[in-house]
Amino acid sequence: xxxxxxxxxxxxxxxxxxxxxxxxxxxxxxLVFGLTIAKVQRGGSVEAFDHTYRPGIDxxxxxxxxxxx
Amino acid sequence: xxxxxxxxxxxxxxxxIRAEIAGGQAGTGExxxxxxVQLLKPRVMSLVVFTALVGLLVAPVRLxxxxxxxxxxxxxxxxxxxxxxxMWWDADIDRLMKxxxxxxxxxGSIAPGEALGxxxxxxxxxxxxxxxxxxxxxxxxxxxxxxxxxxxxxxxxKRSTPQNIVIGGAAGAFPPMIGWVVATGSxxxxxxxxxxxxxxxxxxxFWALALFMNSDYSKAKVPMLTVTHGRRVTRAHIIAYTLxxxxxxxxxxxxxxxxxxxxxxxxxxxxxxxLGAWRIWHRTEEAAGTDGYRVEKRFFTFSLAYLFCHFAAxxxxxxxxxxxxxxxFSFWGA
Numbered sequence: 001x002x003x004x005x006x007x008x009x010x011x012x013x014x015x016x017x018x019x020x021x022x023x024x025x026x027x028x029x030x031l032v033f034g035l036t037i038a039k040v041q042r043g044g045s046v047e048a049f050d051h052t053y054r055p056g057i058d059x060x061x062x063x064x065x066x067x068x069x
Numbered sequence: 070x071x072x073x074x075x076x077x078x079x080x081x082x083x084x085x086i087r088a089e090i091a092g093g094q095a096g097t098g099e100x101x102x103x104x105x106v107q108l109l110k111p112r113v114m115s116l117v118v119f120t121a122l123v124g125l126l127v128a129p130v131r132l133x134x135x136x137x138x139x140x141x142x143x144x145x146x147x148x149x150x151x152x153x154x155x156m157w158w159d160a161d162i163d164r165l166m167k168x169x170x171x172x173x174x175x176x177g178s179i180a181p182g183e184a185l186g187x188x189x190x191x192x193x194x195x196x197x198x199x200x201x202x203x204x205x206x207x208x209x210x211x212x213x214x215x216x217x218x219x220x221x222x223x224x225x226x227k228r229s230t231p232q233n234i235v236i237g238g239a240a241g242a243f244p245p246m247i248g249w250v251v252a253t254g255s256x257x258x259x260x261x262x263x264x265x266x267x268x269x270x271x272x273x274x275f276w277a278l279a280l281f282m283n284s285d286y287s288k289a290k291v292p293m294l295t296v297t298h299g300r301r302v303t304r305a306h307i308i309a310y311t312l313x314x315x316x317x318x319x320x321x322x323x324x325x326x327x328x329x330x331x332x333x334x335x336x337x338x339x340x341x342x343x344l345g346a347w348r349i350w351h352r353t354e355e356a357a358g359t360d361g362y363r364v365e366k367r368f369f370t371f372s373l374a375y376l377f378c379h380f381a382a383x384x385x386x387x388x389x390x391x392x393x394x395x396x397x398f399s400f401w402g403a
Contacts, residue, residue: 013099020102031139035202038135 100178108156108173108184109149109191116376117148117244123380124248124263127326127387132252139202140251144244147195147211151240153188154219157181159227162289168282188219203251210250214243231294238271239264245380262321263383269314270376273307273346277369280304280349281362300357304350307368311346315339318379328395331382338375345371 055061121144125137132140156163156174160181163169173179192215200208222237230236245263250256279286279295280303286293294303318339322332345368352364385391395401 013101017100017102017105020105031135031142034135035139038133042133 100173100183104173104178105187108153108179108187110152110155111149113152113241114145114148116241118145119377120263120267120380121145121244121248123383124245124260125252126248127259127383128249128252129325130252130254136202137251140199140207140248143195143199143202144211144247144251146191147199147215148244150188150191150195151215151218153184153191154215155223157184157188158219158223160184162228162291165289166285168285192219199247199251204254206254206256207247207250210243210247214240214247217243228291231292231297233292234275235272238268238275241271242267259321259324259326262317262324263326263380265317266314266321266379267376269310269317270372272310273314273342274369274372274376276303276307276310277349277365277372280357280365281369300354304352308343308346308350311343315343321379321383323400326383326386328386328391328401329398330391330394331379331386334378334382338378341371342375 118141122141125132125140156172159169160172160174163172164175169175174181174184192212196208196212196215199211218237218240222233222240226233226237242264245267246256246260249260249263276294279293280300283293283295283300287296290296294306318335319332321327322335345364348364349368357365386395
């Protein structure tokens with residue numbers, strides 16, 4: 001019985017540290033996720049790489065659009 | 070006849086476990102989460118967060134709040150990493166000084182190798198993440214700051230020259246510049262002046278501390294100016310650096326981050342600071358010893374408020390209310 005009590009105390013002590021590390025890691029994950037959302041929301045440059053032909057960003061076509069031809 | 074009972078193997082083992090549970094031994098890995106937080110020097114980190122945040126908020130470019138939050142967190146993490154590396158290297162002298170003897174490594178709760186590992190890992194993470202979250206100039210400045218504090222100041226200057234805190238002060242001066250670069254992507258006069266304000270403030274701040282903590286530094290053989298040249302010379306240095314600080318503090322008020330509010334605050338604070346330095350310069354060791362270095366301690370405490378209030382004034386100048394006020398003056402309004 002004595003040994004179990006001792007071990008339990010030791011584990012409890014480690015539990016505090018492990019919870020602390022878990023909280024830090026979770027916060028880091030949420031931060032990177034939030035950062036990704038913020039960057040994507042703002043990212044105008046992402047538009048150029050969506051694998052779809054967009055006349056609006058084609059240098060050869062853009063002058064024609066502007067002239068109304 | 071006195072019979073001393075020899076402890077059994079089991080009793081010995083239980084005693085080891087008890088000692089381990091009670092205090093934590095060096096290298097056992099039994100440190101609590103709080104010990105790791107202490108390793109990152111949270112008080113220094115709070116100053117870094119505040120000044121970096123001011124640098125970021127007073128910049129003329131607005132960031133997404135999440136990007137700003139992430140940048141501040143990674144700058145703070147970089148500061149913490151350099152704190153851990155500093156504690157790893159200085160563990161031997163920290164043990165000798167009353168002020169630092171309870172730090173996690175000398176106290177035995179964290180092994181030196183663990184502090185080194187944490188410091189190196191957090192340095193890498195903070196620099197790379199700041200580069201990805203903001204820009205690579207800010208990340209480069211953060212990397213240089215960590216290098217400057219951990220290698221140039223801690224490993225080289227601190228134990229070799231009484232000018233240690235003068236040059237080493239640059240490490241503590243970079244955060245507002247990094248904050249500014251996070252927002253704008255470049256270094257400008259305003260960023261340089263915020264850097265210079267902390268850089269010039271550091272020597273009088275630390276030398277005032279050294280005047281009344283001299284025995285600690287002597288014991289650890291750290292060549293602070295008070296140890297190598299004595300208190301008289303240190304007092305003269307405090308007034309000289311305080312006078313040199315005044316034009317920097319006032320000059321910042323004439324740039325884009327300044328204004329009438331900042332200027333008024335700076336004039337009052339600098340007048341009080343110069344007066345304090347003047348009193349320190351004129352004091353004899355007998356007088357200081359008699360009242361337990363009262364003037365020096367007050368100057369040291371005031372120096373913290375001095376820096377905080379200057380940066381708080383920068384922040385006030387960034388508000389719409391202060392912008393409207395600034396527009397009334399042709400100098401800033403133009």
